[in-house]
Amino acid sequence: MQMIDGFLFKAKKNRWHYAYLFIAPVLIFFGLFRVYPAVETLIFSFFKVEIVARRYQWVGLKNFSLLLRDDSFIRAISNTFVYAIYIVTISAFLGLILAAMFNSNMKLGSLFKAVYFVPFITSTVAAAVVWGYLYDPKFGLFNMILKLLNLPQRGWISSYKDALGSIIVFSIWKTLGYNMIIFITGLQNIPETYYEAAVIDGAGPLTRFFRITIPLISPTIFFVVIYNTILSLKVFDQVFVLTAGGPAEASTVVVLQIYNQAFLNYRFGYASSMAFVLFFMIMIITILQYSLSRKWAV
Amino acid sequence: MGGIGIMKSTLFQQGIKITGNTFVYFLLTLFGILMILPFYWMIVTSFQIPENLITFPPKWWPQPPTAEHYRNAIKKAPFLLYYRNSLFIAAISVSSSIFFGLFAGYAFAVYHFPLQGFFFILILSTLMVPIQVTSVSLYILMARFGWIDTFAGILAPNFASAFAVFFMRQTIISMPVDLIDAARIDGAGEIRIVINIISPLVKSVIATMALILFIDSWNDFLWPVIIINSKYLRTIPVGIAFFKDPYHINFGPLMAATSIATMPMIIIYLFLQRFVIKGIATTGLKF
Known part of the structure; x- marks a missing residue:
């Protein structure tokens, strides 16, 4: 032995x-x-x-003391946060609502899923180029539709006021399908018997949604929130294509600042200090995810 | 009496269900239209004669259709070359990530060795330092290597994937150990076990990983746009981003160019959509 x-x-x-x-x-x-x-x-x-x-x-x-006085970088940080908040709340929330609608076995379910997922698998750059055309103030489809409806036209990506919002709308369109698919998977993992028991107890659809669906799906909600936050901190492609951060830094974001400082101004050390700030933000979110997900055991 | 009461209530509930369903279909269809409208408009514009692009109200159908924009787009940019570059880079990075991920995942799942936990955490922690953070210093490293504006430079951060290692480990660790022991008793070497016994068993995971890594590589933009200077090395996203002439925007050829860049992938996706969606839903993955 x-x-x-x-x-x-x-x-x-x-x-x-x-x-x-x-x-x-x-x-x-x-x-x-x-x-x-x-x-x-x-x-x-x-x-x-x-x-x-x-x-x-x-x-x-x-480098770090310069960062604190760099208006463009401070603008980039605040824009990135605004972007993240909108993406997390709107894209994740809409994704959950749409997923909840799907959960009943519907006829055209797989067709809808396929359609909603097309923006997500398409290259961000190519999709953003198309949206740049839709957003064109003169020949773009969006302003033409507004004109057809007799509504005031907008400046979209070429206006200081609308630029960041236009990028956010594009990104919601781009990520909605992914969030929806993740929520559909999460919802399918909730045992049907819970709902049956609730129906017997006389719970209506809204009560079922808030008392059963939301609590049981919170690990998935948590994952989607973290995922969308980190994705938002890293946003670059659509900003580069749609506005290049303009007009007048109105829509600039952290990664675009890093790119500009390093590869347009050749200030590699300064760009590295920006990259370090970005790393620090991602690390905080990741640690948050790690510690909270242990609590939930997902 | 009671029977009528029940009937009434079921009829009422059915009524709610039908209006509810109609509402659900209405909302889902509305959002569905919003999802594909940009692609529809891209294709319509790419076939529309130039005069129709500036008329109001907008023309929702190309009348008459023209291939003129496609001819201009192809004249202006070598899309075939972009496709070849993107395919070449995706093929190398996907196969190398899968191959090394399979072996590393096997090692972490099957063996016990000193510093195992440390190395595993080290590999996973690279996910916390994405290319957006490291691009500047990686560029400086590439400059030292002389790899700027080369295929090697584009590929450098993509030879291996932490996700691939992680998912291979998770898959292999749930497989019965007896299988590997039996193969060892039969005298199979470790490398042969991984290639001949493990890889056929995890082929669905390999296919899922390959698909996700492929989409990832295909759409990658930040690192390629940093490292590529030459026109002939451009991938599809880089080529599209620089297709636009900032001083003279001509939307017809631009939409023809984006159609050339996106439609083949979308058509392939429509054939594989069940597999794509399932793969991404089960791994929770992307990009």
Whole structure:
């Protein structure tokens, strides 16, 4: 018996090299292209980086103190938060409402699902180019429809007031299908018997929705909220295409500021300090997700 | 009496159900139209003669249809090349992520080795540092490698996927250990076990992962637009983003270009939609 144990132990031990061999490629790729740049982002945020001259000059906290006085960046942070709040509340909420409608076995269910999902699988850039045309103040479909209805036309993406809102409307259109699908899956996991019991007890549809559906689906709601928040913090493609942050920084966001500072102004150190702020925000959301999801055991 | 009462109430309830259902269908149809209206308008515009694009009220159907915008779009940008670049990058990044993810997932699921937990958390924690955060320093690293404006540079952050490792591990860990032991007793080596025994068993997970990674790679924009300078390396999203001439916007060719860029994928999606939706719903994944 002891011999067998010893043999098994040895056999297990002998497979260590396989374990390391199998995880080595992933570790090398991630170490080199993900972890190392992540660490360097932190380091560079304390430097002035000149990439062509390969000169790195220590500037201490100067980048961060500049950030605090950078109106464009502060605008970007507040826009990103506004964007996140709208996406999370409207897109997630609408997704839940639409999913609740689906749950009854309906005839055209799969057709609707397929249609709602088309924007989500389409490239954000291509879809945003199409929306840029719809939003065109002169020839765009939206203003033509407003004119047909005798309503006042809007400036959409070319107006200071509407630009961020127009991007938000586009993004709700883009993400609604995903949120709906996730909620449909969550709703299907609620046992039918709960509803049957509630019906016997005389609970109406609204009572059932608020007393059974909402409590049982809260882990899914939580996931959708976190997912949409992180996606919102990372928003870039549609802003780049639709407004490029304009007019006059009205619709600028954090990632666009990072892009502009690094790749238009070549201020790599300064852009790194912005990237570090973005990382910090994502980390807070992730820690929140981790600690709360343990509580709910999802 | 009682019978009539029951009948009345069921009729009443049916009435609510029918009006309720009509309302549900109405709302779902309304939102459904809003979902596809942009695509409809894109296609209509791409076939509309130029004069019709500036008339009011708008023309909802191309009358007469023309292929002129498509000819102009193809003249202006090499879409075939964009497709080839996007396909090449997606093929390499998807197959490499799946292949290395399969082996790493197997190692984390089956073996017990020192620092196992640490490495697993390390791989998962890269999800917290997305490309939006690392793009600046990754660009500097690529400059040191001489990989700026190369396929290697575009692919660098996409050779492996933390999601692939995670889902492979979750799938393999739920499989019976006896199976692997039996294969070992039969004298199969570890690499052969992964390739010949495990991979056929997890092929549906592999297919789902491949599909999601493919869509992800196909639509990727931020990193390609940073690392690509040359026109001939452009992927479809980068090509489309720079198709627009900022000083002379011509919506006809622009909509023809976006149709060329999006319609093949949408048609493929319509054939695979059940599989796509199920895959994304069960893994909760994207992008």
